[in-house]
Amino acid sequence: MISLLLDSSSNRLSIALAKGQKVIASYDEKAFQTQSELLVAKINELLLETNIKPQAINNIVVAYGPGSFTGVRIAVNVAKIWAYALKINLYKVSSLYVYKNDLKPTICVLDARNNRSFAGIYSQNEVILEDKILTNDDVMHYVNEQGYALGGETKHLGISAVSYDRFANMLQAIKEENKVDDIAAFKPVYLKG
Amino acid sequence: MKHTFKSKNELETLTLGEKLATLLKVGDVILLTGDLGAGKTTITKGIARGLNIEEKVNSPTFNIMKIYLKGTTPLFHIDAYRLEDNQDDIGLDEFIGGEGITVIEWPLYIKHLLPNNALEINIKHISLEVREITFFGQEHYENVIKKIAEDFK
Numbered sequence: 001m002i003s004l005l006l007d008s009s010s011n012r013l014s015i016a017l018a019k020g021q022k023v024i025a026s027y028d029e030k031a032f033q034t035q036s037e038l039l040v041a042k043i044n045e046l047l048l049e050t051n052i053k054p055q056a057i058n059n060i061v062v063a064y065g066p067g068s069f070t071g072v073r074i075a076v077n078v079a080k081i082w083a084y085a086l087k088i089n090l091y092k093v094s095s096l097y098v099y100k101n102d103l104k105p106t107i108c109v110l111d112a113r114n115n116r117s118f119a120g121i122y123s124q125n126e127v128i129l130e131d132k133i134l135t136n137d138d139v140m141h142y143v144n145e146q147g148y149a150l151g152g153e154t155k156h157l158g159i160s161a162v163s164y165d166r167f168a169n170m171l172q173a174i175k176e177e178n179k180v181d182d183i184a185a186f187k188p189v190y191l192k193g
Numbered sequence: 194m195k196h197t198f199k200s201k202n203e204l205e206t207l208t209l210g211e212k213l214a215t216l217l218k219v220g221d222v223i224l225l226t227g228d229l230g231a232g233k234t235t236i237t238k239g240i241a242r243g244l245n246i247e248e249k250v251n252s253p254t255f256n257i258m259k260i261y262l263k264g265t266t267p268l269f270h271i272d273a274y275r276l277e278d279n280q281d282d283i284g285l286d287e288f289i290g291g292e293g294i295t296v297i298e299w300p301l302y303i304k305h306l307l308p309n310n311a312l313e314i315n316i317k318h319i320s321l322e323v324r325e326i327t328f329f330g331q332e333h334y335e336n337v338i339k340k341i342a343e344d345f346k
Contacts, residue, residue: 032292033262069284113286192282 002052003059004043004082005170008035008075009067009095010110010153015039016167017046017057023167025050035074043078058088061170063095065189066118066131067110072188083183090180093173094189096120096131099151100169101162106151107142117156118191121148133191194335196342197327199319206232206316206324210239212344216337217294219266222308224300227316232324233298236314237270240296244268252298258285260293267293273302312337 005023007014013031016023025046031038047054062079065072072095083090099108100122107129109117115136121129129142136157142148154161180186200206213236217223223240225233234252241250246264253259253272261268269288276299289295290308300307312334317325328338 033260033267068287069282070287190282 001059002057003061003171003174004057005061005167006039006043006075006079007063007095007098007166007170008039009063009065009072011068011071013038013042014063014166015042015046016170017050017052018167018171021168021171023171026167028166035071039074039078054082054086057082057086059091059174060088061091061093061173063098063170064092064186065095066112066133066191067095069190069192072190076186076188080183080186083180090183090186091174091178092180092186093170093178094120094131096152097122097173098166098169099161099164100124101149101151101164104149104162106162106164107139107148109139109150109152109154109157111153111156112192131189131191194331194338195327195329196338197325198341198345200232200324200326202322203232203235206235206326207239207242209326209341209345210236210241211243212239212341213337214240214243214294216340217266218333219292219294220290221333222290222295222297222311224307224311224313225296225298225316226300226313228318231316231318232326233316236316236326237296237298240294241268241270244294257283258288260288269293269295270298271295271303272298274299277302310334 001020003018005016011032013035014028016026027042060079060083062075064076096108100106102124105123107119107121109119112118112133116133117136117139119134119139120131143150149162151161151164227233238250244264244266246261253270254274258271286306289306313329315327319325330338
């Protein structure tokens with residue numbers, strides 16, 4: 001079972017090919033303003049490197065937001081087109097869920113600017129708080145008063161984040177409840193505006 | 194702080210922008226005001242030159258934003274003219290005050306997206322060639338204005 005994992009929802013570009021539960025090739029770099037240029041080229045590089053043909057891919061997993069206005073659209077569009085053209089399964093995953101830490105319940109965040117964060121709280125197997133926009137003060141309250149670990153891109157909060165395994169988390173999202181039934185109608189989540 | 198320069202011609206306006214660019218840092222925001230044809234794009238061309246941007250810089254009236262990534266610092270050039278009466282979120286807040294220098298023409302149309310502190314430059318049309326260019330700024334921008342004032346007495 002070959003899975004293609006795509007995430008461009010922050011300022012990074014993260015792509016992986018997995019065989020079963022094992023990542024066999026990946027690209028995961030900061031890609032400020034270059035995600036759209038790089039995404040398809042990097043997928044092709046990974047396919048060549050692993051000698052896998054597009055037709056051999058069984059699943060695509062895409063982080064569909066919240067996050068950067070343009071970023072959440074880039075990977076989703078490519079995922080939709082590939083899933084449609086190859087007639088394969090498409091699974092959606094929250095772009096905050098990818099930062100969860102399986103050892104402790106984590107509030108996962110991305111900078112939403114103006115002293116706000118996109119935030120969701122996840123433990124290994126459950127959603128404790130659905131993705132929403134919180135003030136940074138509220139995020140810190142969850143961390144300091146309620147004892148949640150902090151994950152994600154946390155530079156704007158000035159404290160470091162717990163470790164995470166993005167691709168392992170994305171592979172965990174391959175389950176029936178996350179399957180996209182109507183690929184053409186599938187849209188990213190932005191939460192703002 | 195406020196300081197007014199007199200620019201005798203387009204070349205002087207370009208040079209002023211070029212000098213300004215060397216004093217700016219990532220995250221700085223410049224608001225350009227002035228009538229059509231006053232020289233808002235000209236001073237932006239000067240800023241781009243000061244950042245060693247070699248691409249052609251022109252007014253993004255129809256594109257709304259043009260991004261230049263190949264200079265010393267990324268430059269985000271926004272023209273908000275066409276955003277009047279438009280409240281749709283198109284993600285501009287990710288650029289303004291972000292990982293580059295932002296220049297905004299017609300900032301009054303995106304007031305809700307502007308930072309509290311920015312360098313405002315008003316360009317006034319005096320005659321065919323001559324312009325009065327007034328800088329308004331606080332904190333870090335005061336030092337910027339002082340340094341330019343020394344160079345353009």
